[in-house]
Amino acid sequence: MNTKKQIRIGLIGTGLMGRIHTNGYKRLSDFFPEYEYVPVLQACCSRKAERAQAFADQWGYKSIETDWRKIIARDDIDAVDICTPNDSHAEIAIAAAKAGKMILCEKPLARTVAEAEEMVKAVEASGVKNTVWYNYRRVPAVTLAKNIVASGKLGKIFHYRANFLQDWTINPELPQGGDGLWRLDVDAAGSGVTGDLLAHCIDTAMWLNGGITDVSAVTETFVKERVHVGSGEKKKVGIDDACIFHCHFSNGSLGLFEATRYARGHKALYTFEINGEHASIRWDLHDLTRLEYFDHGDESQVRGWRSIHVTDGDHPYMKRWWIPGTSIGYEHSFIHQVSDFFLSLQTGEPCHPTFRDAFETQKVCEAVIESANSRSWKDTGVEWVEKV
Numbered sequence: 001m002n003t004k005k006q007i008r009i010g011l012i013g014t015g016l017m018g019r020i021h022t023n024g025y026k027r028l029s030d031f032f033p034e035y036e037y038v039p040v041l042q043a044c045c046s047r048k049a050e051r052a053q054a055f056a057d058q059w060g061y062k063s064i065e066t067d068w069r070k071i072i073a074r075d076d077i078d079a080v081d082i083c084t085p086n087d088s089h090a091e092i093a094i095a096a097a098k099a100g101k102m103i104l105c106e107k108p109l110a111r112t113v114a115e116a117e118e119m120v121k122a123v124e125a126s127g128v129k130n131t132v133w134y135n136y137r138r139v140p141a142v143t144l145a146k147n148i149v150a151s152g153k154l155g156k157i158f159h160y161r162a163n164f165l166q167d168w169t170i171n172p173e174l175p176q177g178g179d180g181l182w183r184l185d186v187d188a189a190g191s192g193v194t195g196d197l198l199a200h201c202i203d204t205a206m207w208l209n210g211g212i213t214d215v216s217a218v219t220e221t222f223v224k225e226r227v228h229v230g231s232g233e234k235k236k237v238g239i240d241d242a243c244i245f246h247c248h249f250s251n252g253s254l255g256l257f258e259a260t261r262y263a264r265g266h267k268a269l270y271t272f273e274i275n276g277e278h279a280s281i282r283w284d285l286h287d288l289t290r291l292e293y294f295d296h297g298d299e300s301q302v303r304g305w306r307s308i309h310v311t312d313g314d315h316p317y318m319k320r321w322w323i324p325g326t327s328i329g330y331e332h333s334f335i336h337q338v339s340d341f342f343l344s345l346q347t348g349e350p351c352h353p354t355f356r357d358a359f360e361t362q363k364v365c366e367a368v369i370e371s372a373n374s375r376s377w378k379d380t381g382v383e384w385v386e387k388v
């Protein structure tokens with residue numbers, strides 16, 4: 001007899017993230033079979049009934065809704081998964097928190113610090129379990145980087161460098177609005193590459209290297225006008241197409257970050273590098289199973305950058321998968337987040353990053369945009385740094 005406790009998921013938004021989260025829920029019992037809690041694909045929501053039904057049929061949801069409010073009103077939903085564009089995160093999350101539902105929210109937490117603050121207040125007032133899908137933390141090589149930094153092997157850290165480079169919006173004929181392309185509409189997205197790409201880099205950076213205290217940024221919008229899908233008219237583009245910022249961390253190290261969707265040839269080149277007194281590490285999403293490591297303590301004749309293939313059974317998460325030397329991929333970072341969320345239901349611990357953790361990232365994103373607009377340094381106001 002199945003004695004597992006069921007968590008009935010209400011998924012809102014059936015695009016890219018709707019698919020990848022659902023894949024995560026579906027894999028949990030196969031690869032984490034001993035967990036006390038299991039997800040049940042109770043309902044999915046898309047604004048068009050045919051789309052919701054097609055998604056439900058393909059992925060195995062029991063029922064559909066076309067209005068997210070109905071998902072929240074239902075007694076047979078325990079957890080709400082927010083996979084919609086950024087402009088609806090706050091409204092949905094606040095309503096879900098008031099209804100006492102657990103919340104798994106996509107990143108960035110919100111469009112602005114003000115929205116994010118209301119979301120944090122709502123989940124903390126109701127005490128509902130919450131997490132934000134900054135999934136890159138759960139790529140095994142990135143988790144290994146966290147363990148290496150936490151072990152102190154790098155010594156004092158001097159530099160943190162991160163890039164997130166793409167090339168998919170160079171065509172000026174692309175409209176703003178619609179599936180995926182809502183990212184080009186500032187009202188839907190809140191910002192451009194800062195909230196979309198740099199938010200990931202900032203989350204990982206603060207997780208690995210502590211709080212970012214102040215920033216100085218430049219942004220550029222290369223295509224100034226695009227047709228808006230809503231009106232059919234050309235409209236000013238309000239997002240940042242590219243952003244570069246430098247910053248201080250509270251541990252005294254310097255940070256340098258760049259994101260763009262205009263780096264021809266790069267599809268999702270998220271890289272970071274950390275340089276410490278004794279050692280350095282670097283990672284690259286295009287080669288995500290490897291972590292590069294340089295240790296100055298090695299004997300000089302053989303000293304050099306090691307390329308660690310993060311596939312051994314004692315590497316983070318890897319004992320769950322195949323055999324040493326065989327790789328896992330992008331979708332596994334989401335499966336691991338599902339797994340950590342369901343484990344946290346058992347342990348009663350928070351599933352980081354929580355809304356409060358993601359609020360700190362939001363503060364840095366907003367300071368970056370304000371700095372670029374005012375051409376001046378901005379304090380981030382980051383006060384609290386998650387300890388994991």
Ligand SMILES: NC(=O)c1ccc[n+]([C@@H]2O[C@H](COP(=O)([O-])OP(=O)(O)OC[C@H]3O[C@@H](n4cnc5c(N)ncnc54)[C@H](O)[C@@H]3O)[C@@H](O)[C@H]2O)c1
Nearest residue numbers: 013014015016017046047083084085086106107108179180
């Ligand atoms: N963690 C990551 O690496 C990652 C990657 C991509 C996107 N995201 C985030 O996930 C969210 C969704 O992005 P996506 O790439 O899946 O976008 P998408 O355009 O592929 O899908 C969004 C879906 O939401 C639907 N939608 C919009 N408004 C809705 C509403 N009011 N009710 C119900 N459905 C609605 C759209 O029709 C669409 O199907 C965004 O916040 C984005 O920043 C995170």
